[in-house]
Amino acid sequence: MEDHRKVLAETFDIIQEYIDSLNNPAQKVNEFMLPEALKSRFDFELRANGTPYNALLDFIRQYLHLSVKTGSKQYLNQLFGGLNLPALLGEFITSLSNTSMYTYEVAPVATLMEMEIVRKMNSFTRFTHGDGTFLTGGSNTNLVAMITARNHLFPEGKEKGMAHLPTLTAFVSERSHFSFTKAANAIGLGTQNLKKVAVDNHGKICSRALTEAIEASLNRGEVPFFIGATCGTTEMGAFDNLAELVPVARRYNMWLHADGSWGGSAIMSPNWRHLFNGIEQCDSFSWNPHKLMNIPLICSVLLVKDASVLREALSSDDTSYIYHNDDSSQYDLGPKSLQCGKRVDSLKLWLAWKYFGDEGYVARINHLFALAQYATSVIEQHPRLELMCPTQTLNVNFRYVPASGDEADKFNHKIRQSLVESGKSMVNYCHLPNGLSIRLILLNPDLEKSDIDRFFRNYLTEAKMIEEKSVTKV
Amino acid sequence: MEDHRKVLAETFDIIQEYIDSLNNPAQKVNEFMLPEALKSRFDFELRANGTPYNALLDFIRQYLHLSVKTGSKQYLNQLFGGLNLPALLGEFITSLSNTSMYTYEVAPVATLMEMEIVRKMNSFTRFTHGDGTFLTGGSNTNLVAMITARNHLFPEGKEKGMAHLPTLTAFVSERSHFSFTKAANAIGLGTQNLKKVAVDNHGKICSRALTEAIEASLNRGEVPFFIGATCGTTEMGAFDNLAELVPVARRYNMWLHADGSWGGSAIMSPNWRHLFNGIEQCDSFSWNPHKLMNIPLICSVLLVKDASVLREALSSDDTSYIYHNDDSSQYDLGPKSLQCGKRVDSLKLWLAWKYFGDEGYVARINHLFALAQYATSVIEQHPRLELMCPTQTLNVNFRYVPASGDEADKFNHKIRQSLVESGKSMVNYCHLPNGLSIRLILLNPDLEKSDIDRFFRNYLTEAKMIEEKSVTKV
Known part of the structure; x- marks a missing residue:
């Protein structure tokens, strides 16, 4: 002892x-x-x-x-990071008290916390008769949304399987997350039946192209059933225009899902609520507090407009050893889940939310949007830095323009790699239509302008060193 | 600060x-x-x-x-519990250092730990060219096994979807876990195409009934593709005879999966290795260290015999923003996963395994099997306690036989409920063919015989109190 x-x-x-x-x-x-x-x-x-x-x-x-010090202010590499102390304490307590969320009996407090968080989140989505469930990641929320949509629209499919359904098709933008492709594979839809729709130059789905793609699918004798919109694309941070998509979904009797895995938490900020116009008419919404709310991984929630759909779509009937019919069984979260053992991911978020309040989180999120604007202005004012796309939300895409006339893609890749190896800053990159783009992500609310300055100083120092080396070589 | x-x-x-x-x-x-x-x-x-x-x-x-104090020695309610200090420390550090397992770059040590654990586990399964992946729960391992089987046997299904495949069928015992039903729903197989095969009176699948069910399915023009065996059923702790199932799977060219979510860890013990005879010829195996190895939830691994199948079945091609082609990309675990963000579940298990060694875990597991025998002998020697099925492994099923001639199901339900409400012991129940059964689970290796004695004392005290109350009423 x-x-x-x-x-x-x-x-x-x-x-x-x-x-x-x-x-x-x-x-x-x-x-x-x-x-x-x-x-x-x-x-x-x-x-x-x-x-x-x-x-x-x-x-x-x-x-x-x-x-990797993901809590460092120079960790700007991925869509998670920062150190959120109240949430971290929650994670310690979750590990210590180690229980599973399947029944109220073994997780009474955590169950009511999950229910309260879902209620609170749905006050932002305005799903007034909604529900929700904690899942195992943003990808998993998109997967479960797709299964729920399929089973809701084709209830016989749950029992009979997709071999007895017509060829279904789902639609997302070409800048949507790869988890939709993985979901199409997993649920038996087939990846070729996930149709990637063109985006405008801000990276938002073109609703006209969407309608055309749906019509083309109908003409092929397929049955379009699912539209996956994105609230915050991985690369550009673009928000699809939900209000434009709602009538399309209604016209074709399709499920409209909004993937807010990255940008979803911004719904709390009155300043940015307009990005979500139309959300209350979507059928489901992914909200991933382990990203913009800085909760330790994993903390992911799928919200649904109609409270009955999750249980309908996901329950099974051979569960009598665990789900007993007793005084608290209506509080058991397991039946509306694909999981059996389910980790307590509610406590850490509940504690953080209790600590910061809506107001604290709104301030944090607004601060991050302001920092993204600041980073953008730094780029715009620097002669050798170039924006790779307009900054819309929290993703700032840029590159260094080599003085030497070297190929920018290779050169920026080299800078980024050298920076990562130096341990001074970590930032990631992606491929945009105009080339390799350094993707600066603003999600750690403890960042200040001086941290942004430091990042650019580090980036430019590496750039200069590489340029000098290549001059020496010549 | x-x-x-x-x-x-x-x-x-x-x-x-x-x-x-x-x-x-x-x-x-x-x-x-x-x-x-x-x-x-x-x-x-x-x-x-x-x-x-x-x-x-x-x-x-x-x-x-x-x-609920799941680390208490009177917590005997579910298939997880106990307090494993080295693993708990690992969980604290995982929360603190908060990273994602998708790329080696952001999770270098945790990635190599996951790979080492998979290697180590496959030294027990004897999957000499095998691989594996950490997943989000035992249910998830069965789901991913089924997807992998489908995509391996019908590679065109990944792209084209199940609407373009014949009606597939999968086979499990009627005492298998409900996660197979949920998986059949999720992957588009359809729950009616998951065939539940009869078991013998030990709760093991009858291989003859299995063959008949497969033949019947073929006669209906369906295509049997998957057998899900169970290594440790939820209720009775039964182990299907893998060696008997291997030739069946081979004859019909089916995937043979072994669900060791509950009993799988016993494979480490030479005393109990015979329960897994034939495992090396299975195609995949679920091993759930958050159960019998007392790792805090979630810690679940799917092992596969053929190293190439996971990536083939689960990868997608729209991932260039995250999976870069660089010096360490062959170490990225993301491409063989359905997840994007993936929690570090390897560290806690690695630390516990490093601390106990194989030898420590074998001793713990052997001790638990001995305790199950001890509990069985207590039941057999008590005039009012009755075994509900032979104790095979770590599940001890019993009931109290009321002196009054009251109905046993209701009476035992009442005892159990009253015991749970008293806070003295927690034990769960299930429904066996011969009635409601109190399912005592031995999985906390810190238990001693005196803890078992205490549990039965608590159970019998409640029984007596209820009997006395009902006498008073009359």
């Missing part, structure tokens, strides 16, 4: 030190190491015999040292 | 106290409260304004007080 107390106390010290280090500007965001080098440095092998706690604590220290 | 340090320190105290309390015999396993009562006691509502940290800490204390 005393041994346990000591190990815990040491772990707590390690945790405290790690959090402190995130605010140290000298802390590298990344200890770059290729797999072979890492393998030779870290004793990964699991063996017949065990290892004492002091060795375990060393592994933990090494793990943290060698890991 | 100082504020943060204080909040963290207080949280650590709370965590330490909670762990200590689990070893206090006076600690209730459960504070039973119906939803309406709980709602009036706990301030669930999320509001516009925030809440200071001291209030947050109170919520955390309340949360823990009102939660």
Whole structure:
């Protein structure tokens, strides 16, 4: 027992030190190491015999040292990051109390928290008779939305299978997330029956192209059933115009899903609520608090307009060993889920929301939108930086224009790689129609303008070093 | 900052106290409260304004007080539980360092840990050219196994969808887990095309009945493609005889999956390895360390015999923004997953395995099998307790035989409910052919015989109290 107390106390010290280090500007965001080098440095092998706690604590220290510091202010690489202390405390408590969300009986408080969060979220979507469920990631919300749509529109499919349905088709923009493709594969729709519709130069789906694609599908004898709109595309941060899509979905009796995995949390901000105009007439909405609300992974919610659809679409009848008919069974969340064991992802979000309040989150989100504008202005004012697309929300796409006339794609790839290897900043890139684009993501509300300045300084320093090296070589 | 340090320190105290309390015999396993009562006691509502940290800490204390103590030795209710300290430390560090497993770049150490665990696990399955992937739960492993089987056997289905395939059929025992039904729904197979095959009186699938069911399906013009065997059924803990199923699968060119979500970890024990005879000839295997290895939820792995099948079945091609072609891209785990963001579930298991070693886990598992035998002998020796089925592995099914001649089902349900409400022990029940059965689950290796004795004492005390009450009433 005393041994346990000591190990815990040491772990707590390690945790405290790690959090402190995130605010140290000298802390590298990344200890770059290729797999072979890492393998030779870290004793990964699991063996017949065990290892004492002091060795375990060393592994933990090494793990943290060698890991990417996603809580660092120079971590700008992905659609998650930052350190949200109330949520982190929640995650510790979830791990400690280790239960499953399938029944109210074994997760009473967490169940009512999940229900309260869904209620609260639906006050923003205005799904006044809605419901929702916590799922295992943004991709999973799109998958479950597609299954729910299919089973709602073709109830016989649940029992009989898709071999007994006509060829169904689903529609998303060509800038939508790949999880729709994976969902089309998984649910038996077939990836070729997921139709990618053209976007305008802001990356929003063209509703006219959508209508044409639906008509073409009908002409082929297929049955269009699902439109997946995007609220915040992965690359450009574009929001499809939901209000334009609602009448299309109604006309063709299709399910309209809005994938807000990335941008969804912005619905809380009155300043940005207009991006979601029409949401109340969508059938389902993905909202992913592990992105813009900085909750530790995973925290993903699928909201639905009609409270009955999830249970209809997802329940099964061979569950009597677990779902008993008792006083609290109407509170069991399992029957409206594809999961059996389901982690408590509600507590961390509930604590963070309780701590910040709507107001705190709105301030955080507004601050991030302002920072994206600031980063954009830095790019616009710099002679060698170029915007790759208009900044619409929180994705700022740019590149460095090499003085040498070198090919920009290769050159920016080299800068980015060199920056990542330096451990000074981490930023990712994507491919836009006009070339390789450095995608700066604003989602850590603890960032200030000085952090943005620092990022660009780091980027430009690498650029200059590479240019100088190539001059020397010549 | 100082504020943060204080909040963290207080949280650590709370965590330490909670762990200590689990070893206090006076600690209730459960504070039973119906939803309406709980709602009036706990301030669930999320509001516009925030809440200071001291209030947050109170919520955390309340949360823990009102939660089910799944780490208690009287928590015998579900297929998870116990407190595994090395794994818990891992879970804390995972939450703290918050990254996603999609690319090696952002999760270098965790990626190599996942690969090492898969390698290690496949040394037990003897999938010498195998692979595997961490998934989001046991149900999810069965779902992904079914998708992988479908896409491997009908590669055109991935693109064209199931509407272009013949009617496929899948086969599981009537005592298999409901996740197969949910998977049949999700992947577009249709629940009626999941055929439930009869079991023998030990709850194992009858291979003759299976062959007959396959033949009948062929005669209906369907295409049987998938057999889902179970290694440890939820209710009786039965292991299907894999060696008998292998030739059936081969004869009909079907995929053979073994669902070891519950019993799978027993494969590590030489004493119980015979339960898995034939596993090396299965195509896939679900192994769920969050059950028998006491890892905090979720920790679930799908292993496959042929290393190429996962990527073939699950990859998509619109992922260039995230999966770059660089020096470490062959180490990216994302392409063989349906997920995008994927939580680090490898660290906690890796640390626990490193700590205990194979030997430690084998000892834990053997101890649990011995405890199940001990519990069985207690039942057999007690005049009013009755076994509901032979104890095969770690599920001990029994009931109390009321002296009064009362109906046993209702009576045992009443005992169980009353016990749960008392907070003295938590045990669940299921429905077997011979009636309602109390299902005692042995999975917490910190249990000793005295804990089993205590459980039965608690159960019998409730039984006696109920009997006395009903006598008084008369």
